[in-house]
Amino acid sequence: MSQDPDTAVRYDVHGDVAVLTIDFPPVNALGAAMKEGMVRRMRQAAEDDAVHAIVVIGDNDRFVAGADIREFGKPPRGPTLLEVQDLLEFSEKPVVCAIDGHALGGGLELALAAPFRVAASRAKLGLPEVNLGLLPGGGGTQRLTRIAGPEVALDLILSGKHIGAAKAKELGLVDEVTDADLLTAAIDFARRKADAGGPWPRAIERTDKVATADSALFEKTRSANAKKWAGTIAPFRIVDCVEAACTRSPQDGLEFEKAAFKECLEAPSRAAQVHLFFAERQAAKVEGLDPAAKPRDIAKVGVIGAGTMGGGIAMSVVNAGIACVLLEVTQDALDAGLEKVRGNYDISIKRGSRSQAQVDAALGLLTSTLDYDDLADCDLVIEAVFENMGVKKEIFGTLDRVTKPDAILASNTSALDIDEIAAATGRPENVIGMHFFSPANVMKLCENVRGTKSSDTTIATVMAFAKRIGKVPVLAGNCEGFIGNRILKIYGQEADLILEQGAAPWDVDRALKGFGFPMGLYLMRDMSGLDVGYRMRQGRIEAGTLDTSSPEYSPLADRIVEAGRHGQKTGAGYYKYEGRDASPDPAVLDMLRDVAAAKQVPQRRFTDEEIVEQILAAMANEGAKILEEGIAQRASDIDVTYVYGYGFPKHEGGPMFWAQRKGLDKLLEIVRANHAKFGDRWKPAALLEARVADGKDWDGKPIAGAG
Ligand code: 3H9
Numbered sequence: 001m002s003q004d005p006d007t008a009v010r011y012d013v014h015g016d017v018a019v020l021t022i023d024f025p026p027v028n029a030l031g032a033a034m035k036e037g038m039v040r041r042m043r044q045a046a047e048d049d050a051v052h053a054i055v056v057i058g059d060n061d062r063f064v065a066g067a068d069i070r071e072f073g074k075p076p077r078g079p080t081l082l083e084v085q086d087l088l089e090f091s092e093k094p095v096v097c098a099i100d101g102h103a104l105g106g107g108l109e110l111a112l113a114a115p116f117r118v119a120a121s122r123a124k125l126g127l128p129e130v131n132l133g134l135l136p137g138g139g140g141t142q143r144l145t146r147i148a149g150p151e152v153a154l155d156l157i158l159s160g161k162h163i164g165a166a167k168a169k170e171l172g173l174v175d176e177v178t179d180a181d182l183l184t185a186a187i188d189f190a191r192r193k194a195d196a197g198g199p200w201p202r203a204i205e206r207t208d209k210v211a212t213a214d215s216a217l218f219e220k221t222r223s224a225n226a227k228k229w230a231g232t233i234a235p236f237r238i239v240d241c242v243e244a245a246c247t248r249s250p251q252d253g254l255e256f257e258k259a260a261f262k263e264c265l266e267a268p269s270r271a272a273q274v275h276l277f278f279a280e281r282q283a284a285k286v287e288g289l290d291p292a293a294k295p296r297d298i299a300k301v302g303v304i305g306a307g308t309m310g311g312g313i314a315m316s317v318v319n320a321g322i323a324c325v326l327l328e329v330t331q332d333a334l335d336a337g338l339e340k341v342r343g344n345y346d347i348s349i350k351r352g353s354r355s356q357a358q359v360d361a362a363l364g365l366l367t368s369t370l371d372y373d374d375l376a377d378c379d380l381v382i383e384a385v386f387e388n389m390g391v392k393k394e395i396f397g398t399l400d401r402v403t404k405p406d407a408i409l410a411s412n413t414s415a416l417d418i419d420e421i422a423a424a425t426g427r428p429e430n431v432i433g434m435h436f437f438s439p440a441n442v443m444k445l446c447e448n449v450r451g452t453k454s455s456d457t458t459i460a461t462v463m464a465f466a467k468r469i470g471k472v473p474v475l476a477g478n479c480e481g482f483i484g485n486r487i488l489k490i491y492g493q494e495a496d497l498i499l500e501q502g503a504a505p506w507d508v509d510r511a512l513k514g515f516g517f518p519m520g521l522y523l524m525r526d527m528s529g530l531d532v533g534y535r536m537r538q539g540r541i542e543a544g545t546l547d548t549s550s551p552e553y554s555p556l557a558d559r560i561v562e563a564g565r566h567g568q569k570t571g572a573g574y575y576k577y578e579g580r581d582a583s584p585d586p587a588v589l590d591m592l593r594d595v596a597a598a599k600q601v602p603q604r605r606f607t608d609e610e611i612v613e614q615i616l617a618a619m620a621n622e623g624a625k626i627l628e629e630g631i632a633q634r635a636s637d638i639d640v641t642y643v644y645g646y647g648f649p650k651h652e653g654g655p656m657f658w659a660q661r662k663g664l665d666k667l668l669e670i671v672r673a674n675h676a677k678f679g680d681r682w683k684p685a686a687l688l689e690a691r692v693a694d695g696k697d698w699d700g701k702p703i704a705g706a707g
Contacts, residue, residue, distance in 0.1 A: 009037030016052040017187045018045035027065035028058045030106045032078030042087040053190035057098040066105025081138040085113035094193040098186035099123045109138030115200035117174040118186045119165040128160035133270035135238045137261025142253040145245035149209040153242045204250045213246035231516045234264045272653030279636035283474045293456035295464035302381035306337020310384035312440025318365040320469040326368045372402045384412040393424035400425035410434040418451040418478045428453035437645045445645035446471035477631035483641045494618040496554035502603040505574040506584045511608035516649025526573035534561040617670040620659035624685030635698035668692045
């Protein structure tokens with residue numbers, strides 16, 4: 001036990017009320033010492049004759065963030081959550097949980113086992129276990145369903161969302177909400193209950209909300225989400241558990257939940273999602289920054305370009321309560337951009353994800369302009385115009401003249417050289433890349449790209465700013481495509497070359513979708529339109545930077561566009577379309593056969609597993625090169641990039657996690673076999689070879705049993 005149980009939970013008496021204060025940094029999780037402390041202090045309060053009621057509160061304005069995630073997969077230590085809950089639920093003295101900050105997962109389950117809950121008005125409550133590939137395993141599925149009914153329970157537990165204290169009161173999860181001092185309010189509440197006398201309510205014994213449950217609800221929920229949940233276990237088991245709360249006795253329901261929790265805990269998806277939980281937090285940290293370099297305060301942001309990307313970035317900024325000025329070059333473009341922003345907000349109001357008041361507040365922070373001088377007081381300007389180096393350099397030159405000297409200038413470029421853009425200004429130390437993903441108001445990833453001269457303050461500022469606007473920041477180095485698009489190029493290239501070897505576009509799409517990507521590669525290309533990529537390739541061919549005689553160049557995409565097939569919008573691309581409905585098209589197979597014959601590529605059959613393995617192995621090998629070159633700080637940053645920016649399935653943990661789980665030695669075998677067959681595009685990353693030789697993982701830590 002890394003902390004003394006007696007300090008993890010402190011004991012004070014206020015008159016006739018015992019106050020148990022949980023002080024278990026960083027987030028009061030249910031670690032071994034904390035649970036042991038709770039058991040000791042609850043017994044102390046039970047035995048203390050001067051005490052008539054008990055308040056449980058968290059130190060540092062936070063309640064309990066759930067199970068200690070660091071302990072998953074390790075042998076259990078200390079008392080179980082159930083033992084602690086029993087002490088609260090069956091206490092002869094009334095127990096009040098006083099909730100500030102967060103009561104999440106096992107933290108909320110702890111509170112739901114107590115007879116009473118008082119919350120600060122700013123507190124947030126939720127059962128987010130599903131995000132870790134788990135379900136609430138401390139009675140949460142049973143007690144929440146019995147308190148608030150199965151519809152509410154399914155909504156909260158399947159989404160994992162946090163709700164505010166007022167909503168929690170409306171749903172019956174808390175008894176009182178206060179704006180005043182929480183401890184005082186909780187002590188008063190506890191004293192009133194003690195004076196009024198027991199028995200104290202037990203959520204697990206309630207039947208009023210479950211007796212009339214509609215049994216069709218569960219089947220409807222399962223079938224409506226079956227596709228979305230493919231490859232995962234937790235959401236299905238959550239539905240089973242909520243159903244069990246409606247059909248089984250309290251004890252049976254709790255046993256059922258316990259077994260389902262164990263099943264999720266042992267599933268491979270849990271390890272992947274827990275990996276991502278820590279990876280996401282790690283990604284926000286920058287190694288080697290000068291500790292004196294503090295993030296600058298960003299009070300006003302300029303966004304250049306009111307297209308889909310610029311508009312989405314501006315929405316993210318104002319949604320976070322930060323003033324934003326959106327700049328365009330013509331009134332028409334500005335009007336169109338603002339119209340799109342308003343349209344997006346209308347959709348969120350209709351969907352219920354934002355209230356009218358929230359939208360009004362956000363739009364109140366958004367101004368627009370055609371005049372660069374209006375950016376003079378911005379602390380940060382994000383350029384989001386189309387990918388043309390000349391245009392970007394001109395914009396950065398202008399920004400350098402009109403913005404205040406310490407303003408940070410960021411480019412949303414997805415591949416261009418940040419150093420070349422920075423060189424157009426007299427302040428390269430203040431220039432950096434901030435690569436958002438479309439739609440930028442929705443997608444979580446922000447790939448920040450450090451230039452050679454970006455200062456530590458600039459880096460620290462954009463990492464903190466991205467977090468503040470609700471993004472998951474990752475720091476990348478400056479190379480073509482950075483982390484994300486550099487690997488994407490390999491992903492697309494390998495898939496194209498698999499087609500040449502005998503697979504059809506729909507085979508590759510089926511395999512990728514089966515693995516868990518939300519959409520196949522070729523359907524996605526068709527949806528985005530094939531003509532833009534075609535024009536870019538033609539430009540590169542003319543400029544002599546794309547070698548069409550190289551084995552890596554697959555002409556199929558160009559042949560498809562030259563046949564007038566520009567994707568969904570022209571009714572044909574890799575697929576043929578009726579409206580939005582895609583179907584396989586033999587004409588594409590004919591083109592593919594011609595391409596393969598001209599390149600003399602031997603034909604073979606692929607299983608779905610082979611397609612996935614081939615593509616992911618190529619991605620992981622490129623990821624290793626990215627790590628080796630220092631473009632990514634750590635392997636898990638690549639995973640975060642792929643999950644939050646490119647739809648890589650969360651339950652597989654990201655390409656580097658996938659490779660490590662498979663075994664780096666196995667990955668190297670695949671890479672070497674392909675290298676022998678296809679040549680240099682499969683050259684093994686030196687880092688991969690070194691890690692395998694040393695028996696180490698991506699982070700350089702010894703692999704158990706290796707060596
Ligand atoms: C569960 O409860 C299962 C039960 O149903 C079953 C029981 C039988 N454990 O996010 P932050 C660390 S499953 C251990 O940057 P914020 C985190 O890694 C759990 N460590 O802060 C970071 O460490 P570091 C269900 C945890 O203020 C530091 O705390 N609960 C845990 O932005 C600060 O974290 C959840 O899923 C934990 N549970 O956000 C809640 N949580 O400094 C997960 C955090 O070394 N947690 N850490 O990088 C959160 O959502 C956020 O951390 C929270 C604070 C909102 C609490």
